[in-house]
Amino acid sequence: MKNIIMYSTDWCGDCVRSEALLKSLNVSFDVVNVDKDDGANTYIQELQKGARRIPTIVFPDDTFLVEPSDVQLEEKLRNLGTI
Numbered sequence: 753m754k755n756i757i758m759y760s761t762d763w764c765g766d767c768v769r770s771e772a773l774l775k776s777l778n779v780s781f782d783v784v785n786v787d788k789d790d791g792a793n794t795y796i797q798e799l800q801k802g803a804r805r806i807p808t809i810v811f812p813d814d815t816f817l818v819e820p821s822d823v824q825l826e827e828k829l830r831n832l833g834t835i
Contacts, residue, residue, distance in 0.1 A: 754812040755780055755781060755782050755812070756774070756779060756780065756781035756782070756809060756810070756811055756812065756834070757781065757782050757783075757784060757809070757810045758770060758771060758774070758781055758782070758783050758784070758807050758808075758809045758810075759784050759786050759792055759795070759796045759806060759807060759808040759809070759810070760783055760784070760785060760786065760806050760807045761785055761786060761787045761806060762785065762787070764806050764807065766806070766807055766819055767806055767807040769822065770807045770809065770820065770822075770825060771783065771807075773822050773825055773826065774825075777826070777829065777834075777835050778835075779829060779834055779835065781809075786804070786806060796808045799816055799818075800818060803818075805818045805819050806818075806819070807819065807820075809825065811828065811832060812832070813832065815828075
């Protein structure tokens with residue numbers, strides 16, 4: 753099964769918040785810094801039709817959320833059966 757991947761940067765407050773929520777819920781995930789990975793940066797821009805908003809969180813079912821609130825992220829995780 754694929755892992756959840758959070759595309760983020762070191763300076764993004766929303767990324768820090770989403771990462772903290774995932775950790776508090778004991779969710780397994782990987783973090784990819786789009787400032788350091790050109791391929792990842794290109795990938796999220798393709799997902800977002802040219803935009804570059806973070807965090808972009810990609811789920812094992814190939815869906816994704818962009819800049820989700822904690823409520824949206826937790827709801828998605830519940831719907832996936834992750835928590």
